[in-house]
Amino acid sequence: MAVAKAKVTAATDPSVITNKLEEDIALGRILPRERLIEEELALRFGVNRHVIRQVLMELETIGLIIRQKNKGATVRDLLPEDVINIYAVRELLEGKAAELIEMPAKPEVVARLKDIQERHAKAAEAGELTNVFRLNLLFHKTFFAACGNPHLADAIQHFALKAHIARSLTVGDPKLLRRAVEEHAEIVRYLETADRANLVRLAVEHIIPSKDAYLESYRRRFGE
Amino acid sequence: MAVAKAKVTAATDPSVITNKLEEDIALGRILPRERLIEEELALRFGVNRHVIRQVLMELETIGLIIRQKNKGATVRDLLPEDVINIYAVRELLEGKAAELIEMPAKPEVVARLKDIQERHAKAAEAGELTNVFRLNLLFHKTFFAACGNPHLADAIQHFALKAHIARSLTVGDPKLLRRAVEEHAEIVRYLETADRANLVRLAVEHIIPSKDAYLESYRRRFGE
DNA sequence: CATTGGAATATTGTCAACAATGGCGTTGAT
DNA sequence: ATCAACGCCATTGTTGACAATATTCCAATG
Structure with a gap:
């Protein structure tokens, strides 16, 4: 090792x-x-x-x-095919969860998300990858737990973990990181303003860049 | 025990x-x-x-x-709430899988499903609960494996297992059993005729009776 | 008679030794 | 020089014994 x-x-x-x-x-x-x-x-x-x-x-x-x-x-070695399939399920589950989240969100949930988001942003700036990782995970977990269906939230968590292998190659890319941080802030804003349409849209779109980054990276390494 | x-x-x-x-x-x-x-x-x-x-x-x-x-x-003791939540995820996943199944289906898949369906029907008539259970599981597994996304198929399998606790109270109900057998045959027919709309509809509706039966049974036992 | 304390028992958790398996390198023959 | 057979080493699988923890039951006390 x-x-x-x-x-x-x-x-x-x-x-x-x-x-x-x-x-x-x-x-x-x-x-x-x-x-x-x-x-x-x-x-x-x-x-x-x-x-x-x-x-x-x-x-x-x-x-x-x-x-x-x-x-x-x-x-495990994930093929592009696997990554595409895993992300297809993630988009389905996370989109549904975003539809279910109660609006307007409970103030305590928003407060917790804001706190996590800020710490995540700080960790990203400081380049503390370990903390970035943990806080990112925590943000998603906290967000999706608010959907009110624990079984759905568990499934989302499960598939997020599966995707970790794919993310290992591109984690630490400052550009992707900045974008993720910004989008987290945006999600919190949509929650506060009860903007369901944008919340659902962003919940789905938010995970796409890391998928694309993996597929891109795979192509670079192994060609078409 | x-x-x-x-x-x-x-x-x-x-x-x-x-x-x-x-x-x-x-x-x-x-x-x-x-x-x-x-x-x-x-x-x-x-x-x-x-x-x-x-x-x-x-x-x-x-x-x-x-x-x-x-x-x-x-x-585990499933509350009505749990059952509702689990079935919500099942409907989401299984509906999506039905949308993804390639149409027209491969002849070998249809043949296998037909074979399983017939054995399932026979077991149901003979009241062989163990075989009914196994063949029902096998039918669903075979069907959803055809969606082309193994990760989605796995998740479906996973949630079907979770729901087993709920089904334990109502399994063996001859009426439900007959209906399930019929619907399996119907699913095969839709596959053969490439009737996507009905396939998706039935894939989702097919699991609802067992959910309702559980909720009903729970109400009977513990009141409103 | 209810309640608390504590021993006895039932059950799960942890560990270290041993067995089985698969990979790797060496040796010998052709 | 190449290849196959064999034996050794690294690694995982299995087992039984022991430790830790919870539950139960009974008795002593108020």
Whole structure:
């Protein structure tokens, strides 16, 4: 594994480790086709291999890694086709959720989103990729939780995670980052003004640039 | 556990056990709030407790059971609210998939669906609930796999499983069963005649009766 | 008689040792 | 020099024993 800071930070809770590995994959610290070796991870996180196995199973059901019996786990390699299909579902789910969000939004929800948005913007400016990642995730989660259908919100979260592999190649692109930050602010504004039409439109359009960036990047690497 | 046939049938593969338990839950052999005890299951399936733990984790991520640390697993109790929310997502996903299915459908797909439909009808007539359950699942899976987006098909499968708890109360209702069988035949016909509009309509409407039946049953049990 | 404390039991969580498997390199033959 | 067979090493899979935690039941006390 090419992960630099292999500090032994005892993190007993499996879900904490899962999140950390999701982050590593999303930020491109672990790349597609790269192997994840149970014992290495156990050492790195200061837990028993047993815990890591559980984490790897979770990552597999999310779709971030692939496990083969007696062979081990590798980060999944998404083909353009996969990315297109995943984003098709995301657009469907997130568009629907935006339609369902109660308008005008509860003040506390708006306040929380504003707070997250501002911290996200700051992290983006400072180039703190880890925080950018976390706050972006939190923004989306908070936003879609407001749709009032927890099962829909879960599905959205699930597919956002799946897409992380695709985003790993283009995350950190300052241009995309700036645009995302701006659009988050715009979303909050639409919520406040109860502008449903624009909210739905932007909720769908907001994720497209990262899809296109991945497809573009793939083309550059492997040609047409 | 109220499961009668506690035969010790060695089923080494975790997914086989998972399917069996899904079936038990879907057919109401294990009811909501009922506990699933690891050692009992290990004994019943003739496997190590360790395997059962894995199965329970899978059932938890599907959403069929709830696990609490040091307390164990119970079949999830779906409130009407949950059922409504789950079905809202199902309608969204399945409607979209029906829109995407290539028309006219490949002959081999139609042939396979016809075969499944006929076996399903026979099982329904014979009152073989287990086979009805399996063939119904297989029909839906085969149908939605034809949408060309495997990620969408997976999500549909996922939510169909979630809904199984809700269906456990009304499965076996001969009237609902007859209707489902008929509608499957109808779906095949629409596929053959490339009747997109009706296909999409029926794909969405097809699942509504079981939702309504659950809500009705819930009202009967707990009042308004 | 209700209530609280605590032991006994039932159940799940964690671990370390061992078994099984697959990949890789070496050796030997042609 | 190339290729196949074999054995070794890295890695994952499986198991049983032990630890930690919750639940139940009973008894003692007010």
